[in-house]
Amino acid sequence: MSAAVADILRIRRGDPALVRVEPGQVRIEIEAGAEATVVERHTHANEQASTEINVARGAILRHIVWQAVPVDAKHEHKVNARVAGVLQAHLLAFGGGFARVDFAAELEEHGELDAYGLMLGRGTQKQDNRTVITHAQPNSKSRQLWKSLLDDKATAIFDGLIRVRAGAMKTDASQQNKNLLLSKDAGVLSKPHLEIFADDVKCAHGSTTGQLSEDALFYLRARGIDEKTARGMLADGFAREILESIAAESVRGEALAALSAWLLGGDRDGGVA
Amino acid sequence: MSAVANATIVEIKDLHARVAGGAEILKGISLTVKPGEVHAIMGPNGSGKSTLSNVLAGRTTYEVTQGTVRYLGEDLLELDPEERAVRGVFLAFQYPVEIPGVSNVQFLKSAYNAKRKHEGKPEADAVEFLTLVKRKVKELGMDDKFLSRAVNEGFSGGEKKRNEALQMSLLEPKLAILDETDSGLDIDALKAVAEGVNRLRAPDRAMIVVTHYQRLLDYIVPDFVHVLAKGKLVKSGDKSLAMELEKKGYAGIEASA
Numbered sequence: 001m002s003a004a005v006a007d008i009l010r011i012r013r014g015d016p017a018l019v020r021v022e023p024g025q026v027r028i029e030i031e032a033g034a035e036a037t038v039v040e041r042h043t044h045a046n047e048q049a050s051t052e053i054n055v056a057r058g059a060i061l062r063h064i065v066w067q068a069v070p071v072d073a074k075h076e077h078k079v080n081a082r083v084a085g086v087l088q089a090h091l092l093a094f095g096g097g098f099a100r101v102d103f104a105a106e107l108e109e110h111g112e113l114d115a116y117g118l119m120l121g122r123g124t125q126k127q128d129n130r131t132v133i134t135h136a137q138p139n140s141k142s143r144q145l146w147k148s149l150l151d152d153k154a155t156a157i158f159d160g161l162i163r164v165r166a167g168a169m170k171t172d173a174s175q176q177n178k179n180l181l182l183s184k185d186a187g188v189l190s191k192p193h194l195e196i197f198a199d200d201v202k203c204a205h206g207s208t209t210g211q212l213s214e215d216a217l218f219y220l221r222a223r224g225i226d227e228k229t230a231r232g233m234l235a236d237g238f239a240r241e242i243l244e245s246i247a248a249e250s251v252r253g254e255a256l257a258a259l260s261a262w263l264l265g266g267d268r269d270g271g272v273a
Numbered sequence: 274m275s276a277v278a279n280a281t282i283v284e285i286k287d288l289h290a291r292v293a294g295g296a297e298i299l300k301g302i303s304l305t306v307k308p309g310e311v312h313a314i315m316g317p318n319g320s321g322k323s324t325l326s327n328v329l330a331g332r333t334t335y336e337v338t339q340g341t342v343r344y345l346g347e348d349l350l351e352l353d354p355e356e357r358a359v360r361g362v363f364l365a366f367q368y369p370v371e372i373p374g375v376s377n378v379q380f381l382k383s384a385y386n387a388k389r390k391h392e393g394k395p396e397a398d399a400v401e402f403l404t405l406v407k408r409k410v411k412e413l414g415m416d417d418k419f420l421s422r423a424v425n426e427g428f429s430g431g432e433k434k435r436n437e438a439l440q441m442s443l444l445e446p447k448l449a450i451l452d453e454t455d456s457g458l459d460i461d462a463l464k465a466v467a468e469g470v471n472r473l474r475a476p477d478r479a480m481i482v483v484t485h486y487q488r489l490l491d492y493i494v495p496d497f498v499h500v501l502a503k504g505k506l507v508k509s510g511d512k513s514l515a516m517e518l519e520k521k522g523y524a525g526i527e528a529s530a
Contacts, residue, residue, distance in 0.1 A: 215370045218332055219369070219370040220380070220383075223358055223387070224387035225355060225387050227355065229387075236374065237372060237374025238373075238374055239374075241373075
């Protein structure tokens with residue numbers, strides 16, 4: 001099934017488990033007791049794409065944004081979610097010359113968010129992902145794992161803000177950002193922020209940026225695996241964690257295949273996709 | 274004797290090496306290893322044992338400044354690490370590297386097929402390979418779960434060394450270099466790994482066993498023992514030399530050398 005632009009996708013208990021929607025102005029409402037995966041595959045550049053999400057208490061939504069617009073295009077996407085139930089979000093930024101995602105989620109009491117991001121870039125691609133997670137009420141939980149894999153002169157920004165409002169006690173929030181630079185000219189700007197206005201909260205964040213491990217590379221080569229293949233295996237090993245966390249098997253398979261193709265792409269066209 | 278038995282697997286002549294840009298660590302090593310032979314190289318910390326192992330495997334953080342290494346008629350030092358590996362050089366790492374996100378089975382299959390490809394043989398498909406690797410896993414008393422885990426990630430010291438033995442058994446090298454295989458192993462794990470290695474002793478295969486302690490040589494019994502001190506082989510003998518070392522210590526041997 002497919003929702004037209006500006007339609008509201010209402011998901012009720014017993015509806016299909018996997019829904020693909022056309023990106024544009026998307027609105028998703030999922031009711032208590034319902035559980036579904038919604039996939040938005042962005043293949044056309046749009047500077048005003050938006051998605052509004054409302055996850056009712058007792059509902060589970062897995063939302064996957066797969067951005068694969070042309071690598072010379074500008075693309076911007078705003079995602080706003082209100083979460084009283086459980087939201088698992090995947091933001092896969094594979095395409096775009098300049099692609100920005102603003103992901104904002106507001107968690108109500110007992111709301112849970114698991115958000116994963118993967119930014120791929122080569123050539124002169126610029127990926128820009130910004131998250132604002134607001135713990136508005138007590139006992140809510142958020143986990144963020146964001147990775148970027150950058151080659152050539154590609155750059156990425158990860159700007160992640162965790163806000164804990166006054167009164168949102170027992171908030172449990174974590175944010176991890178890991179970046180792997182495959183070339184000396186690639187760069188990443190990682191900016192975690194915390195704004196905490198409540199007591200008795202757990203907030204953890206961390207950020208690492210590095211290059212392929214020379215030890216790991218030598219280990220693979222010492223087993224006969226050529227350097228190019230070895231680099232590909234290590235890069236794949238770094239990124240696939242994000243994709244393996246996609247619950248829907250068909251989407252997970254497609255995404256892993258797209259990652260493999262992307263890694264081989266450097267071979268085909270000399271690094272500029 | 275057959276032609277194979279007469280051939281030399283590796284001939285190291287006057288090898289000098291250093292950490293790139295650093296002080297010289299190997300100061301003129303000469304060693305000839307023939308098929309079927311097991312050579313132990315014993316030495317104290319800092320004598321250059323790991324440098325020698327890593328130089329033979331082609332680690333680029335080391336720089337050879339003098340000398341030659343002929344391997345089955347080729348100039349070994351001209352070859353990249355992967356070219357050495359597919360020709361049958363195998364380094365069992367002192368510290369096997371953890372590689373998150375890469376499954377052990379995928380890694381093993383890539384390594385196995387790289388060698389098949391070099392030999393002009395068709396690559397093994399998934400089913401064929403799994404059958405083979407599961408048999409090897411069983412021989413080493415390992416669990417199939419090893420295969421689906423990420424390479425060495427979260428493995429105990431013993432599991433890592435067994436994984437090295439598994440790779441060795443799968444790749445059937447002509448020259449296996451065991452770099453301090455005993456480090457970090459309890460006696461049971463040591464026995465299991467040594468059994469795996471002993472099963473691979475063959476008339477057409479040679480081994481260089483690098484170790485600090487004589488203990489490993491109780492299980493992998495060498496034909497020759499060499500003492501490495503300050504970058505040079507200062508004494509060579511048969512396995513009784515290892516016993517002598519155990520009694521006198523390295524200081525005693527170095528003094529009498």
